[in-house]
Amino acid sequence: MDSAGAAPPDAVVDQAIVWWARLQSGVAGAGERQACEAWLAQDPAHRQAWERLQRIGRDARRVPSALAHSALAAPSEGRRSVLRGVLTLSGVAVTGWAGYRHAPWQRLAADLSTRIGERRAVAVADGLHITLNSDSAVRLRLRREARGIDLLRGEMLVRTEARPGVAALRVDTGYGELRAEAARFDLRRTGDGARVGVYEGSVQLLRADGMTLAAAGERLAFSDHGEISRLPSDPDRLAWVDGMVVAKDWRLDEFARYLARQRLGMIRVDPAVAGLRLSGVFPLDDAERALKALEPALPIRVTRHTRYLLWVGPREA
Known part of the structure; x- marks a missing residue:
């Protein structure tokens, strides 16, 4: 109901x-x-x-x-x-x-969470700061000698600084544990895995099959088991912290899915235009405006059917 x-x-x-x-x-x-x-x-x-x-x-x-x-x-x-x-x-x-x-x-x-379309920056302890992206939730495990964060859903940016007498930060991703003493990294959890990008310091990923180290400039994609993908980290991925999205040769349907994470409702992309490529910097909190900004450059038409449904289809001849 x-x-x-x-x-x-x-x-x-x-x-x-x-x-x-x-x-x-x-x-x-x-x-x-x-x-x-x-x-x-x-x-x-x-x-x-x-x-x-x-x-x-x-x-x-x-x-x-x-x-x-x-x-x-x-x-x-x-x-x-x-x-x-x-x-x-x-x-x-x-x-x-x-x-x-x-x-x-x-x-x-959760101890901290955000609604869809909301972002939240919090200093959760001395030397430990997190920023939650839209539709995210974390549980905190803070003790004097140890600190832990459970990412229950969504995405966050973490900055942790070493403190005397305090053990390395532990982050439960749902697919393995991250450990970091002095680092700046982002973490996203989905239904089938997680991704961590390291921008300062280093992060250890511990799974049942062993430990993997990610240094600044690296990004890991992983699940419970199996191969760990290692790619370069991209600071532009953090544009969401400032309410922006930086697209670099993205598919149109990929861009729409990213925007959809920041709003209530759905964005539907016609398969006929889904594979069109785009690049640019766009506002994250107004999906309709971001998509309509593409109309002069791409053969598409953006239509709002209700406040909850945007349709992206081919432009009529």
């Missing part, structure tokens, strides 16, 4: 978490269940939030009452941390929870 509408407000999500934890605790009585039903009937957004939680926890085991009570007592941000524990004990993978595309759902599993 909720796929066509906007995500519920954070306050509604928090209240849905409270009801979900309470009813899963095993101590809720008939009165509390009736009160929950009354809350659901108050607003369609309440039902929307509840149904998403139900889908996620459909196969979950009963939550221990002590943990449920912690969820009820915790403030908003603490409640989200408790919920991560609820999901783990219930057999629901945190990365599966984070797989929902729209905020605030990925924020429930």
Whole structure:
């Protein structure tokens, strides 16, 4: 029911978490269940939030009452941390929870996240700075003597500086672990692998089959196992930090896919023009304007059918 509408407000999500934890605790009585039903009937957004939680926890085991009570007592941000524990004990993978595309759902599993079209720069600790690209989420593991980041989805730029008594930064990519002491690198995670580009310092990639070193100027593409591709890193790939995209002899469909990561909705490219090549610097946050800038140079026509659908096809003769 909720796929066509906007995500519920954070306050509604928090209240849905409270009801979900309470009813899963095993101590809720008939009165509390009736009160929950009354809350659901108050607003369609309440039902929307509840149904998403139900889908996620459909196969979950009963939550221990002590943990449920912690969820009820915790403030908003603490409640989200408790919920991560609820999901783990219930057999629901945190990365599966984070797989929902729209905020605030990925924020429930992550410490930091961005909506589609949003970018965010954060100094997460002394000497550790990250910038998240659109639709990205990370979980932080910060201790005095060690630092870790789990990239749950999307893309980030990391700058880490060595600090006395602090171990090398560890980054879980989902396809292997990165370690870096003093480095600047970007990392993107997809459904079938990850890519890391190193711009300063060096980064170690550790997988079950061994360790691979990437120095400044190198880029690695990898998955769980198999061959690791090594290519030159390209600083122009970081243009997204400034809200731009630098295309160098890109296919048109590749360019459209890149822009689509920054907006709600879809961009469809007709196969007849998909292979056209382009180069240039374009705005990242206005896909329609970026694509229409190509019309004088390429035989294409860009049409907006709704606010969520752009169509790129051949220009009529």
